[in-house]
Structures are given as C-alpha cells and as structure tokens.
Amino acid sequence: MSEYKYLFQPLKVGNLVLQNRVIFGPHVTNHWPNHLPDDRTVAYYEERAKGGVGMIIIGASPVDETANYAPFVQCGLWSDDCIPGLRKIADATHKHGTPLCVQLVHPGIHQEPEYDPDGHVAVAPSEIPAIEIPFNIPKELSVDEIHEIQDKFAAAAERAQKAGLDGVEIHGAHGYLLSAFLTPLKNKRTDQYGGSLENRARFLLEVMSKVRERVGPDFVVGCRISSSDMIDGGVEPEDIAKVAAMMEAADNMDFLHVSVGLYRSMSVMIPSHVSGLEPGYQADLTAEIKAAMKSTPVFMVGRINDPMLVDRLIADGSADACVIVRELIAEPEFVNKAKENRIDDIRPCAYWNQSCLAHIFMGMRVGCQMNAAAGNELKLGKDTLVKAATPKRLLIVGAGPAGLETARVAIERGHQVTIFEKGTETGGQLNMMARMPGRSEVRNWMDWLLRQVESSGKGDIRLGSEITAENIDEILAAEAPDEIIVATGARAAADGRSSVTTEPIPGHDLPHVFTYEDLLGAEPAGEIGKRVLIVDELADRIAPGIAQMLADAGHDVEIMTRWPSIGHESLVRWGDLAPVYEALDELGVQTTTDSWLGSIEAGYVTAFNIYSMREWQIDVDTVIFSTMKYANNALAKLIGDRANVPVHLVGDAIAPRQVADAVADATKLAYEI
Template sequence: MNQANFPNLFSPIALGNLTLRNRIVSTGHETHLNEGGRIGDRMIAYHEARARGGAGLIMTEVALVHSSAVFVADPIRVDTDDCIPGYTRLAEVIHSHGTGLIAQLFHPGREMLASEDGTTPVSYSASPTPNERFHVMPRPMTPEMVAEVIAAHGDAAARMAKAGLDGVEIVASHGYLPAQFLNPQVNQREDEYGGSLDNRTRLIRDIAADIRAKTGPDFVIGLRLSGNELSHEGMDQSEMLEACARIAADEVLDYFSVVAGSSATLAGSVHIAPPMFEEVGYTAPLGQAIRERTGITTIVTGRINQPQDAERIVASGQADLCGMTRAMICDPEMGEKARAGRIDDIRACIGCNQACIGHFHDGYPISCIQNPVSGRELQYGTFPPAPAKRRIMVIGGGPGGMKAAAVAAARGHEVALFERDPQLGGQARLAQMLPHRAEFGGIITNLTREMELAGVDIRKGAEVDADSIADFAPNAVIVATGATPRWPDFEGRDEAHVVDAWQVLQGQVNVGKSVVVADWRADWIGIGIAELLAQNGHSVKLAVNGYMPGQTIQMYVRDASIGRLHGLGVEMLPYSRLFGADEDSVYLQHIMSNEAVICEDVDTLVLCQGHTPSNAVEDMVREMGLEHHLVGDCIAPRTAEEAVLEGLRAGIAV
C-alpha cells in the first residue's frame, strides 16, 4: 500500500491563497509547553515533529486576544507585540517542512477553567447567563467592551501576519465566547448583538471583517465551531446550519473547522476530546451538512485516528480536510508512514485521553501513554545509538517491557523479551475486556509492531528462573514483571464469597446476582467492572474509597462512565472503605464519619483494591549480581503511562 491508496487524503488543496500538500490537519490543542505565555523551544520542537512527520496544516493552540480572556494559568497571549518573536520562529520552522501554520484566536467568555493566581476572575459573556459546568456567573459585556474584543481579534491577527503565519482561526466552538453570542439561550441582549439570528451572528462576522481589514486578502481566516453542541442548553445542528449560512454569506471566511460538543456542560464537554467509546469519525456528518449548506472548504475533527478513515471521509465528500490531532500526538510520523504505504507501522491512537488532554486538565505538559516522546521532544526526540552492542534480557511482556525491548533494540542492542504467558500485553489484555475499552488493546498491537521493526527476539510462554537467565548470559536485565491483584486483610475474607476483578474478567469465578464492587483505586477498573456486571444483569453497588467513581481518571472518560452506570441502575457509594464481609452482607465504613454502611443480601464481593508488585525476578537478578533496571508495576503499581515511559528510559539506559 502506498500513496496511491490515499488519492484524496494526499491531494493538495487550497485555503484561500494557501496551498496545502495534503488534507491532514493537527488542530489546535492545549500542550502546556509554552514558556511564560510565549512560544519557546519546547513547543517549536513539538510542532516540528508533526510537520516533519507529514502534517499538511498545523494550528497552534488557543491564544488570548484580550486581558479578560484568561481562563487557565500561564496561557499563551497575543494581545501585545511580545508574542511576535516566538510565532516568527515557529513559522520559519514549520514552513521549512512544507506545512501550513495557522494560529487560534480565543476568548472563552464564561468558560473559565482556572485563573492566573488562584483567585476567581470576573468572566464576561453576552448576557449574565450562568455556566453549568464551571458554575460561573458572567458579567454582560458592555457595547464598548464588545467593540474592544472585536478589535483585539483583528490586532492579534495582524501580529500573526507580521510573524509570518498563513492565517488565523476564530474559535467559536465548544460554547466559547462567540458561540455564547450565537446561542439564544445564552444571549439575552437587546442591542444589535442580540435577538435575531442576524444580530447573534454579528459578533463573529464583525471579528472576521476586522481581521480581514487588518491583514489583507491573502491571509487565511477560518472559523471553528461545533456543528451540534450536544447539550441541553446548546445549539443543535439545524440552528448551527442557519448560523453558518449567514456567516458564510459575507464571503470573508476561507474555511469552517467543525467539531461537536460544548464546554458549558459535563455531557457536552465529553466531545471536546471524545474518548474511545465514541464512533470513529462520528462528527463527519456535521461537517458534511455545513459544507453542503455553505459551499465553503470544511475541516472535520473527532475520532479520526487512521488514514484509512480520513481517506473515506474526504472521498465521500463529508469534509475537505481531517483533523487528526490525537493521531499525531500518538504518532507524529503518521502522515509520512501513510504516504509511504507503511500502514502497519502507524502507532494508532486508542482514545484513552490519559496523557494528552488528561495532562492538560492536571496542569502538566502534553504527552501520550504510547508515545512518551510527545511533549518531551527536546529530551527524547532522538535515541542515542548504543556505543557497543550488548545482550539485553527483558523479562515481562506488558507495555513497559515491550517498550523497553523496542527502544533497546532500536539503539543497536541484541534484545530478547521473555513473557511467561502465551500472549503479550500484561494487564492491557484485561483492560480491553472492560465495557467501551476494547480499543485499549491497540497498545499491544502497536508495541508488538515496534518490537518487530526493531528486531526484538520475542519469546512467549517462557518462564524464567536463575538457570535460564544464566543460560542467556545477559549484559543487562530489564525487569518488567508487573503486579497481581491486592487482597487486603479484612474481617470475613475467608468466609464470604469474595473474588477479584481479574478473576471476573477471565471468567474464572461465578458471580452472584447481588454484587458489591469494593473500589479502592477509583480508576477504570472498579467503574468498568461495575458496568460489566450491570450489563450482564447483576444488581450492583459500587463502593468507592474516594469522593466519586473514576476519581483518578480523565474527566471526560469518568463523567461518561458515571452516566452509563446511572442508566444501568448501579448504586454508587462514595466515601466508602471496605471493612468486612460475611455470607450475605458487606460492611463498609464512611471514610469521613467512620460510621458503618451495611450492604445486605449480597451474594458476591468483588475486590478492586489495587495491585501488589511482583518482585521475585527482581530479587533473583539482584542476588545474581546482574545489572538490572526496573520498569512499571514491579516498582510500584500505577498505569500503562508510567510503565511505557519507564520502558523508554530503561531502553535508553542499557
């Protein structure tokens, strides 16, 4: 397979006077790689990796056009000329790879996530209509402020033109300020910016006109919007189509960039970075409707992770270009691999949201659980070749061991991986068995391919002992033996019907009709086991040692999962510590009051109580006096993200 198999995806296209080499777009997304609100070496290296890897167009993340637009700590700002040098450097680098560069211009309105100093800022919107998700009551913008914000967009665009960028994108998606003016349920104004659809589209049209007046006819102007806000107070598809038609009639825009959802509600926010349970390319019909209604070039974004899917969407006329942002976070070389026909070599995104938008929400730089180089390009962008070829033994074929083996072999070592089970993957094999988590198994496929390309000798069904280690005679051992389910001591453990999550997933135990899931970690496991059992007809109580189910996982994944549990009738018991059990009851303790919480008529207690490191091999190689490196859960039970990152580091260290 080669470029001829993607004739539409790899055909050039014009956005105004900008010609792009292909239809692959890295859309704007928060990276937390800026330096004091400016673009520096880390962000340039991050975007350059995607330009070098084959992206046709890159959008930089949202940049604040006005002092009232601060919505997170340390945002990128384009409200003064201080921003120009960083954007100039970025444009020079991106253009050197033949890739277009567009900057997102942003004002969140009432969608305030955080602040610069910990105090709650005053937010502004079309009207004093409250935000449900962040519980913000905005202040209505005065006419003078509206004019100021319009002019601020044009001024920022002029700075981007001076910096050498190809264009700007007005961010009216996900319920941000321009969308707040569009929405009649938010916009209650009685001046020329409220009331009729013409008036409610006026802010966007005035912004676009001001940008055009301050930049010129060759500068690209795009508009990002949600084709359907998918929220109880959001604009639906028919309303958005009418708005797009009015905006397009001014003939100022060069393209629409279409997504779904809204930041204003928990349900709508899931679509900002849709997790793996959403269908591949599910937003494409929204883009198609806008494209057909307006005749304007259209980008569509939403779970388009593979070039095959992008080719289908472009070929069918649903969009002209495809936003493939997380696909390129996971594999920056996706475009070049597809162009060269190396489809099997693409590291496909699995939509887990853990280290990309999950890092953003936690205030950390962007990365990827499968590709820890993302966001760390300056540190790990190139692997140093091995100064001398060594024999490396990797023990354990979970994600951490697989990554370590692939990196060590790619550097030039002779590497053999030993996995005692007949299949690779470790706990990832179990994770993919949870409801709506099947795609997680892609991490096994991707890491297996990385090992094959690097020339790793993969030995499955291979139990190791001191003799087999001595026979292999390694120069160094990487231990990635993982962990096993933790069974804490509690009263009645040996008398009650108690099983663990692994046994349930592997079908090793019978589970009664009435179940209590005791979830200590508050992660994917407890919430997934509860959903699985409820789907299978069990009556389920989910007792969480935390303030909500899924407390430790990315909010879009968690919130959607809690919604499904509610729909299945699962009773959720937060603040619950496992205390004991007997033949028909489970005894919990409220972790704040220490009062008893008793669950009666229980047939089975399912333990989701974390894991215990498997250290026998570590002890063995230490006693043998061998150089060894530890990876993943055998150090301390955590997640696949830490295991893969530590595998990368171990592969570099040997």
C-alpha cells in the same frame, strides 16, 4: 501513495496550497510558560511538520490579557511579546514546507478567576454560569466591551501575521465567548447581539470582518464552529449552516473548520474510547454544514485515526480536509508513514485522554501515554534516537507495556531482545482493561507494540516462560544476557489493603472475595453471585467497567468508594464522565460514596462512612476489590542475587502507576542502555 485518491491531493486555502489533506488541529498544550513558547514548544510543532502534515493550527490562544484562559497557559496573543517566539515556531514548520496558523480565542465563561493570579472575572453574553465550573457567574458584556474585544481579536491576528504565521483561526466553537453568543442556551440578550440567529451571529461576523480588515486579503483567516451544541435547546446544524452561509457571503473566510459541542457535551467534543463514537463520527454533521458552502474549504474532525479514513471522508464529500489532534500527538509521522505505505507502523492513539486532555486540566504540558516523546521531542523525538555503540543481548522479564516498550526502543537502537513472559499473552494489565465493555480500543496500541517487536527480527517473545528460583541459573547460562530488565508489573491487592485503614480487610480470604484481576484475567476465576459489591479505591476505569460488565450480565451491582464520587476527578479529566455515568444509571448500578469496608462475612459486609464512622450492613454474595496494587518486584531481587550483569527495574515493578509512566520509564531506560 497510489492507495490514496485524495489524501495527497493539494488543497487551496486562501492564498496557501496545503500539500495534503491532514491538518494538525488546534489544541491547548500548556506548552507556553508565562504565555510564551520555549524550545520544547517549537520542537513539539516541528516534529509534526517533519512528519508531513499539510498544515498546523496552534491551539486556542487568548487575545485578551483580562481573559487569559486560566487555568490553561497558552500563547499570550494580547501582547507583542508573543511575536519572537511564534516566529521561531513558524520558521521551524516552514523549514518542512508546513504552513502555520494560530487559533484566536476569548474564553468567555471558561475564564476561571480562581486559577487566575489577577482574578479577572469571566464575561459572557448573559449572566449564565457554566455547568461544569462551580460558582463562576460571569459579567454580562456591554456593547462597548464587545467592540473592544473585537478590536483585540484584530490586534492578535496582526501579531500572528507579524510573526510570520500563515493565518489565524477564529474560535467560534465549544462554548467560548463567540460560541456562547451563538447559542440560545447562553445568550439571553435583547439588544442587537441577542435574540434572532442573525443577532446572535453578529459578534462572530464582526470579529471576522475586523480581523480581515486588519490583516488584508492575503493572510488566511478561518473560523472554527460547532455544528451542534448537542444539548436540547442549543444550536442545531441547520442554524450553523445558516451562520456559515452568512460568513461565506461576507467574504472574509478562507476556511471553515467544523467541530461539535460545548464543554457540557465534552464527551462528544473530545470523545474518549468509552464514548462509543466511531472514528469520523462527525462526518454527517460536517456534511450538513458543507452543503451550505459554495466554495469555502471545509475541515472536519473527530477520532480520525486512519489514512484510508481520511481518503474516504473526502471522497464521501463530508469535508475537504481532515483535522487530527490526538492521533498526531501519538504518531507525529502519520502522514509520512501513509505515504511510505507503512500503515502497520502507525502508532494508534488509545483515546484514553490520559496524558493529553487530563494533563491540560491538571495544568501540565500535553504529552501522550503511548508516546513518551510527545512534548519531550528535544530528548526523545525522532532525531534523538542514536544506535547503541555496542549492541547488547537484553533479557526482559515481562511482556506488559513496560517490557514491550523497552524492547521496541532497545531494538531500534540495535540491541537484541529476548522476553520471558510467564503468562499466555502479552499486554499485562492492559488486557484486563481491554476486556471491559467498550474499552477494547487499547488493544490496537498493544497490537502495534507487539508488531514492532516481532517484525524487527530482533525480538524473541517466549510466552508461558516463568523464571523461578529453580530455573534461573539455567536461563541465565543459556541466554547469556548483557543486561536484564525486570518489567514484571503489579498485582491487585487481594487483601483489600487501602489507604483508608492501611490494614487488610478482615474476611478478605473468604471464597466469595475476588480482585478485579480474578475477573478480568485470561482465565476468569470463581463464581460470581447475584448481589455484587465492588469496593473501589483506585478511582479509575476499573470499578465502573466491571460494574457495567456484571450489571449487563444480570447481577445486582453496587460500587462502594472511599471517594466523594465514582472515578473521582479522573473520569472528568478523561472526558469519560457522561458516558460512564449514563451507562451506570441505565444499568441500575448503585453507588455509595465516602465509605469503606470494616469486615466481610459470609453473606454480608459491614461498611462505614469514612467521615462519621457510622456503620451499616449490606447483604452481598460476592465482593470484588479494586483497591491498591502491589509491585511485583520479588523476582528482581532473585535475579539481582544470581546474575552478574546489570539489572534494571521498569514500570509498575518499581511502583504501580499509570500506563503513561510505564511507557515513559521504558523509553527512557531503553535510551540509556
């Protein structure tokens, strides 16, 4: 604990005293079937309370049934039905001394009638649609309707109070209704709620005042606000500093939680690893708002992933406490591990947004690609791991994510593990991801996983050790495993097979044709010519990543995809779209959508539009496939034939999927062995 000057200093927030300066921040989880919590929801929050956080703020919860936040499914604060469930969560976090608040939201334009069974229309300060939602033109609110919504905020806060929570956070950020009133980009009104900054802030200030009036002085009331819209013509930190000062002067606010951006600036609000934004990147913006505060505690947020960084941000005066979301989804014990000086054991978030942000956009519960227990605490949480009755000798084949995660959990259960890896490095396909520009952060997680296995004293990793038909009997005799796990992963389809033609692409075996693995492997293969065509079906990070890498190195690059856009849908869900498209545009990468390859010849390819079948030729020097993958499962058959012990397949060796699936498969398997 001595390492930290501020992290473990208590902080007074209203009538609460937080035991440390780390707050599990508000985030939509979709952990609320029928807008109510279930046992999994309770366990999700309790796990982070056990992990030692100073406070928890449940994510945006709608105050108005006619603006129920569709497509998200969050706590329905519009009805007393939410009270018993919320009380269960409060009781669970209070057991560990952790105060609990809930964030109150009216989604405004981010109510999507298309996803709402009752088709409620979106409402807004003015008839301005949101750029990211096709054809969702909102209804402009009347003054009477504004007052009704304010009363709903107050009623929702009272329900949280009745449920035994410690406070509420009013969501005045991210382009939701209150923030939409603040920004001139969305608010074109000419009445007392539009025009001057004072008028645009009126809705928010009146909500704060009505909430305070309803819950009294002892219940914590905070506000979240975006320091800047990060869009030309939007609000800037100097505007928000004035709004913050108005709120402090009104004396209804116990804390101010500063975030940044609107949905349109999502890649700054919830940046992924390709954003180029450093951990703690919102420090200067937050400090500008904090400078306008006399005594209100200010919280900051943004890729905070290291206890020392928390300490530094508080020491710098950027904020009084740090709000963390994704790192705490990945590592619920962040605070306890810091306290125990076990920094190396803190599981790093990879900031890929793949099972957190992407899940909520897909209507799924929040999880974590690097931590299968997140959202599954009842089955895989900290206290569910039991030592194996009989410790076994396990032989794992393959040191990619699935192999290493199986090893990590199996070792925790008391097993002894030997890993045979035919390559010269651990990490499997993730190494390839990490070699692409701006995408190296995943290495932190791979290093953590390796550390966990190596430092246990129960994991023996043998690199450059291939199991073949010739040496298998000898290896089995020498290792005498009780069980074998085959985690041999997947390989890129070198024949260019895809779902489009379902056959290999003619010409795939020519010397100027490569796969993404050839380029990104430990020993990159082949000569890449000036004109490069990347043929993409995976629609993930690989094609744009390679394109960036090659265009940066001076190649003329075109990506051809069978989808209507590059990284179709995935890049939006992962929050990668803006930084990736910006980079591709700046590097002059050409993109051709809805198209595929008919054949490859020396010097050119024949392409076709997959809908009209129109054909054309493209002159190219190099073709790179990012098409389908094949499971590496041949070894499993060989081992199954020769070994007299149980053999399990895990991860991509079953079927090529996402890293989240490999990690989840591995954790579950290791629980069962």
